[in-house]
Amino acid sequence: MNDANPLSTARASSTQDKIPVTVLTGYLGAGKTTLLNRILSEPHGRKYAVIVNEFGEIGIDNELVVGADEEVFEMNNGCICCTVRGDLIRIIEGLMKRKGSFDAIIVETTGLADPAPVAQTFFVDQDVQNLARLDAVVTVADAKWLAARLRDAPEAKNQIAFADVIVLNKTDLVSPAELREVEARIRAINPYAKLHRAVRCNVAIADVLERNAFDLDRIMEIEPDFLEVDDHDHDHHDHGHGHHDHDHAHTHGLKHYHDEHMQSISLRLDGDVDPNKFMPWINELTQTQGANILRCKGIVAFVDEPKRFVFQGVHMMLDGEVQREWKAGEKRGSKVVFIGRDLKEEEIRKGFLACAA
Amino acid sequence: MTEPTSSLAKLVQVFETGAHVTAAGFLDGAPVLALGDGAVLLGEPGAQTRLAAHPSGAILAAVSDAKLLATGGDDGRVVAIAPDGAMREIAHEKGRWIDALAMRSGAMAWAAGREVRARDSAGAVKTYVAPTTARGLCFLPKGYRLALAHYNGVLLWFPNVAAEPAFLEWKGSHLDVVVSPDGRFVVTSMQENTLHGWRISDARNMRMSGYPRKSRSLSWSHDGQWLATSGADACIVWPFRDKDGPMGKAPRECGVRAAKVSQVAFHPRTLVVAVGYEDGFILLCRLADAAEILVREPKPGDGAVTALAWDAIGARLAFGLDSGGAGLLTLPS
Numbered sequence: 043m044n045d046a047n048p049l050s051t052a053r054a055s056s057t058q059d060k061i062p063v064t065v066l067t068g069y070l071g072a073g074k075t076t077l078l079n080r081i082l083s084e085p086h087g088r089k090y091a092v093i094v095n096e097f098g099e100i101g102i103d104n105e106l107v108v109g110a111d112e113e114v115f116e117m118n119n120g121c122i123c124c125t126v127r128g129d130l131i132r133i134i135e136g137l138m139k140r141k142g143s144f145d146a147i148i149v150e151t152t153g154l155a156d157p158a159p160v161a162q163t164f165f166v167d168q169d170v171q172n173l174a175r176l177d178a179v180v181t182v183a184d185a186k187w188l189a190a191r192l193r194d195a196p197e198a199k200n201q202i203a204f205a206d207v208i209v210l211n212k213t214d215l216v217s218p219a220e221l222r223e224v225e226a227r228i229r230a231i232n233p234y235a236k237l238h239r240a241v242r243c244n245v246a247i248a249d250v251l252e253r254n255a256f257d258l259d260r261i262m263e264i265e266p267d268f269l270e271v272d273d274h275d276h277d278h279h280d281h282g283h284g285h286h287d288h289d290h291a292h293t294h295g296l297k298h299y300h301d302e303h304m305q306s307i308s309l310r311l312d313g314d315v316d317p318n319k320f321m322p323w324i325n326e327l328t329q330t331q332g333a334n335i336l337r338c339k340g341i342v343a344f345v346d347e348p349k350r351f352v353f354q355g356v357h358m359m360l361d362g363e364v365q366r367e368w369k370a371g372e373k374r375g376s377k378v379v380f381i382g383r384d385l386k387e388e389e390i391r392k393g394f395l396a397c398a399a
Numbered sequence: 400m401t402e403p404t405s406s407l408a409k410l411v412q413v414f415e416t417g418a419h420v421t422a423a424g425f426l427d428g429a430p431v432l433a434l435g436d437g438a439v440l441l442g443e444p445g446a447q448t449r450l451a452a453h454p455s456g457a458i459l460a461a462v463s464d465a466k467l468l469a470t471g472g473d474d475g476r477v478v479a480i481a482p483d484g485a486m487r488e489i490a491h492e493k494g495r496w497i498d499a500l501a502m503r504s505g506a507m508a509w510a511a512g513r514e515v516r517a518r519d520s521a522g523a524v525k526t527y528v529a530p531t532t533a534r535g536l537c538f539l540p541k542g543y544r545l546a547l548a549h550y551n552g553v554l555l556w557f558p559n560v561a562a563e564p565a566f567l568e569w570k571g572s573h574l575d576v577v578v579s580p581d582g583r584f585v586v587t588s589m590q591e592n593t594l595h596g597w598r599i600s601d602a603r604n605m606r607m608s609g610y611p612r613k614s615r616s617l618s619w620s621h622d623g624q625w626l627a628t629s630g631a632d633a634c635i636v637w638p639f640r641d642k643d644g645p646m647g648k649a650p651r652e653c654g655v656r657a658a659k660v661s662q663v664a665f666h667p668r669t670l671v672v673a674v675g676y677e678d679g680f681i682l683l684c685r686l687a688d689a690a691e692i693l694v695r696e697p698k699p700g701d702g703a704v705t706a707l708a709w710d711a712i713g714a715r716l717a718f719g720l721d722s723g724g725a726g727l728l729t730l731p732s
Contacts, residue, residue, distance in 0.1 A: 108496065109494055109495065109512075111512055111532060115571075115572045117571075117591065118571045118589075118590075118591045119591065128531070128532065128550060128572050128590070129532060131590070132498065132534065136457070136459045136473060136496060139419045139421055139435035139457045139458070140418075140419070140436065140456075140457040140473075141435070143436075167590075168612060168613070169612075169613065
């Protein structure tokens with residue numbers, strides 16, 4: 043965020059009656075429109091306002107469908123990566139005039155779009171913040187072609203890195219070995235997103251909508267998703283939504299790839315952290331390296347603070363608050379994760395460890 | 400906060416609209432409200448007609464000139480409503496939203512994304528494609544010329560002249576645009592909680608900053624010497640009398656409260672401004688001595704004041720709220 047609004051330990055409480063907004067990304071041909079049509083045609087009893095870039099591909103009537111122009115604007119705050127979607131601000135403002143006629147908003151981006159300006163719109167614009175909340179970035183990926191796109195299309199890599207939920211689509215077109223391969227490639231970039239295998243985007247609606255991925259109260263666990271699969275007996279694959287391959291050998295024999303440019307860093311510090319060291323450090327880090335940091339989040343134990351401090355960020359924008367109390371028997375400790383491009387891992391690690399109380 | 404010493408609240412007729420109030424106005428002296436459920440409410444409280452101007456949509460913008468109300472909807476239609484309630488479709492931009500409108504002396508203009516259309520009083524429509532979405536539109540007081548605000552500046556377009564429009568440049572996203580009644584100044588509200596202005600004669604820039612919120616409601620005084628603005632904990636009124644406009648001068652503040660101003664409307668004949676707040680509170684403030692008169696006290700559940708309009712002679716003030724409440728103040732004669 044700009045200098046006028048750095049992360050602080052205090053934050054106004056958020057209201058729960060805000061309209062949730064799901065951002066749907068995915069490279070050209072991955073199946074975004076299939077997923078959108080699937081969401082809209084399910085008998086969920088919810089009414090969605092849908093912001094699309096191309097009309098005519100939505101096969102469902104009686105939905106509030108709005109055409110967007112994907113106008114990405116720079117904010118005049120001296121921060122070059124502080125871009126927002128001007129059209130989205132305008133559309134959300136307009137939608138709120140008919141508040142009550144829909145329950146949630148879905149924003150479909152073009153295949154070549156960077157998700158950051160959409161997400162940043164929710165950090166920057168006060169009017170948007172008052173009315174709506176970012177729920178999750180959902181990325182649809184093509185199991186057959188993703189590996190190739192990760193090599194030649196920086197947009198595809200950004201979309202994977204940015205995701206809270208990844209729908210790995212068209213798994214019927216690849217062999218079990220190829221599937222393991224592409225999942226390992228995804229995990230090399232983003233180990234934290236929920237990953238769902240799908241054929242014709244047959245995921246459960248609950249797996250993609252109303253995830254509260256940006257809700258600080260819900261940043262309960264920031265463990266890599268594949269570890270969770272190991273620990274929890276594959277429970278998130280057991281929603282009965284797919285007829286996909288239940289070969290789970292990959293959870294034990296997962297290949298470890300290293301993506302040359304996009305990676306995640308996970309840092310842990312046992313014991314307490316000094317807020318007077320940590321806050322300047324995280325603000326400075328995101329100010330100076332925010333252009334390369336796509337997402338960050340963390341849970342931090344501050345000295346003499348009975349509650350957990352949680353934060354999240356998109357590029358240079360940060361949002362954080364002191365949240366619930368550490369539970370009895372819960373080990374106080376701090377953990378931060380960064381997903382980004384060419385991250386200076388050693389420098390970030392040293393900086394974080396130096397925040398120890 | 401200074402408590403108003405007197406109150407006009409007893410002279411307010413209140414009513415419910417059942418929907419967000421997008422804009423208020425008067426047609427031949429009768430109050431009219433444009434609503435977020437696509438309807439237009441025309442007539443005196445208790446005897447209102449509900450007109451289905453945009454049956455399957457929401458009214459996103461509306462302007463009126465006492466003889467006609469023009470509404471723009473998310474159904475892509477521009478509708479003109481006469482004092483007798485007769486409705487006429489002026490345009491239908493399929494699949495687009497109409498959220499910017501302007502009207503003057505029978506001419507009308509609307510924007511559908513980047514496409515801006517101007518329609519003269521004879522009905523001839525001209526189109527200009529702006530470099531980015533046109534957010535604000537305003538006719539200049541003289542001649543058939545339109546100011547359109549977009550990303551990185553304002554264009555001054557003569558629809559009947561083939562030449563490229565004059566460009567007033569300033570980096571950033573410009574939202575609403577107004578032109579001073581004497582035609583000397585253009586002012587826009589911006590995404591970054593600031594106003595930007597230009598003196599048209601030499602394109603000299605003016606920055607009016609310091610707002611904690613976006614300033615989305617701008618109203619000129621009847622003599623054209625003051626511009627009242629929303630977006631702060633008071634109504635901020637900038638002086639435009641001198642040749643340099645407000646440059647180097649402090650603005651006046653009136654109606655200071657612990658809530659943000661959401662709507663402002665200068666009285667058409669005196670230096671009194673109606674000020675509506677984000678909590679539903681409404682005051683009248685006299686510019687000369689900042690004296691305040693209460694119009695409306697908020698009730699629990701009230702949203703922001705989203706519409707405020709005086710009738711042509713300044714005898715009545717219509718208002719509407721985000722949460723659907725509305726009312727009509729009739730000043731003692």
